[in-house]
Amino acid sequence: MYTRYERNPVYIIQAVNNKTEMNVSGSKRTRYMECITMKITEDIIYVGVNDHDVDLFEGQYIVPNGMAYNSYVIRDEKIAVMDTVDGRFAEEWLANIEKALDGATPDYLIVQHMEPDHAANIQVFAEKYPSAQIVGNAKTFTMMKNFFHGLELDGKTVEVKNGETLNLGKHELTFVFAPMVHWPEVMVTYDSSDKVLFSADGFGKFGALDVEEDWDCEARRYYIGIVGKYGAQVQNLLKAAATLDIQIICPLHGPVLTENLGHYIEKYNIWSSYGVESEGVMIAYASVYGNTKKAAELLAKKLQEKGCPKVVVCDLAREDMAEAVEDAFRYGKLVLASVTYNADVFPFMKIFIEHLTERNYQKRTLGLIENGSWAPTAARVMTGMFEKSKDITWLEHSVKIMSSLSEENEKELDAMAEELCK
Known part of the structure; x- marks a missing residue:
C-alpha cells in the first residue's frame, strides 16, 4: 500500500x-x-x-x-x-x-x-x-x-x-x-x-x-x-x-x-522527460466475471511476498481514469490484464492504453495477462496499441488464461513476478 x-x-x-x-x-x-x-x-x-x-x-x-x-x-x-x-x-x-x-x-x-x-x-x-x-x-x-x-x-x-x-x-x-x-x-x-x-x-x-x-x-x-x-x-x-x-x-x-x-x-x-518517479509495479486490470481480477490480485500478492517496493492494483472500470493514468506514469513497470472482448480488449482497458499512448508513454517495462474463453486476442491487441511507443521493454513471461486460473497460470504468474522483481 x-x-x-x-x-x-x-x-x-x-x-x-x-x-x-x-x-x-x-x-x-x-x-x-x-x-x-x-x-x-x-x-x-x-x-x-x-x-x-x-x-x-x-x-x-x-x-x-x-x-x-x-x-x-x-x-x-x-x-x-x-x-x-x-x-x-x-x-x-x-x-x-x-x-x-x-x-x-x-x-x-x-x-x-x-x-x-x-x-x-x-x-x-x-x-x-x-x-x-x-x-x-x-x-x-x-x-x-x-x-x-x-x-x-x-x-x-x-x-x-x-x-x-x-x-x-x-x-x-x-x-x-x-x-x-x-x-x-x-x-x-x-x-x-x-x-x-x-x-x-x-x-x-x-x-x-x-x-x-x-x-x-x-x-x-x-x-x-x-x-x-x-x-x-x-x-x-x-x-x-x-x-x-x-x-x-x-x-x-x-x-x-x-x-x-x-x-x-x-x-x-x-x-x-518521462522518467521513472518511483520504483514499483502497477497492475491495471479489466475483468468481467472476476477471473482476470483474481490473476491481478494473485500477481500483486506474489510481488509483495518477493519484497517489491510498491505494488498498485487498479480496477480500470471503477477507479478514476486520470488517477490510473497518473500511476502508470509514476512507476517504472506496468502489467496490463484484460479479458478478450469482441475479439479485442475490454473497453476500459482500451481507453486506458489510449490515454497512455496519446501522452507519449515511454521508457517503461510492460507485461501482459490475457483471458479468453475460446479465442484470446487481448495480448496481441494490447501489444499492437504500443507499436509507436518509444523504449518499451516487454517482459519475457506473459500469462494466457483460458476462462479461469489454472495451475499452469499460477506458475506463469510466479515467473512474471520473479522477472518484475529483478
Whole structure:
C-alpha cells in the first residue's frame, strides 16, 4: 500500500467571504463570494478566485476539492494585471482587483494563456478599464479575436516577442514563449526585481486554495492529464527557466510556491522527460466475471511476498481514469490484464492504453495477462496499441488464461513476478 498524500510547503490563501445569491439550473442557492487578496511580495498581490462549483475540470477531470483560477496584480509606476479568471467569477475577480488597486487604475492586462479558465474576462476587463493596454503575442491576439468577436483591439494592444521586456518602473518583466505548454500561444513571465516566475499553467495543480492537500499527487495528475503529451516542450521551458534566478513561482492554478523550489522543478523534469518517479509495479486490470481480477490480485500478492517496493492494483472500470493514468506514469513497470472482448480488449482497458499512448508513454517495462474463453486476442491487441511507443521493454513471461486460473497460470504468474522483481 502507498499513501497518495504527502506534505510540501505552499501558500494556503485565507479568504474573506461575502455572501451572494445565484441561480443554478433554475433553483436559487447561496454561494459565498470570495474576496481574496494576498501579498506575494511587497508589490505583487494575489487576486484570484476559488471554484467549488466545478465538478469536472476541462469536462473530464474529477476535482473533489475544486479549482483555483489565479490572477495577480503588480503595483509599480505602471500597474499590470496578470491574466483573468474563469468567466463565472468575473464579479469576484473585479472586486479583488479593486481592493488590490486601492483607487489606482491598471495600465496593462498581460495575457499569458488564452484558455477560457484564464482569459474569459478579457472583454469585461477592457470595458471596465478602457485605458489599459492588453499585452500578448501574435498568436494570443489571433485567438483573442476568435473568442471575443465584439472586442475592439485597435490601439489597445502591446504585441511582444520572445525574450522582450516590459518595464513597469522597478519591475522589469521578461516574456519567455512556451509554445504547446500546453497551447501554442502560451508564454511565461519573469519579474527580475522580485525574482518571480509567472508560470502560466506550469507548476499548477487541481484543488482550490482554501483546501490543504498534497501538491505532488494533484500536480502529477494535472500535469500528466493535461500537459503530459508535451514533454519535449516542457523540457525546453525548463532549460530556459534554469538561466533565471527564481525565488517564487506563481502559477495559474494551485498555490504560490515559495520554498523548496528544487523539489517542484525536479518533479517537472522527471515528468516531462518521462522518467521513472518511483520504483514499483502497477497492475491495471479489466475483468468481467472476476477471473482476470483474481490473476491481478494473485500477481500483486506474489510481488509483495518477493519484497517489491510498491505494488498498485487498479480496477480500470471503477477507479478514476486520470488517477490510473497518473500511476502508470509514476512507476517504472506496468502489467496490463484484460479479458478478450469482441475479439479485442475490454473497453476500459482500451481507453486506458489510449490515454497512455496519446501522452507519449515511454521508457517503461510492460507485461501482459490475457483471458479468453475460446479465442484470446487481448495480448496481441494490447501489444499492437504500443507499436509507436518509444523504449518499451516487454517482459519475457506473459500469462494466457483460458476462462479461469489454472495451475499452469499460477506458475506463469510466479515467473512474471520473479522477472518484475529483478
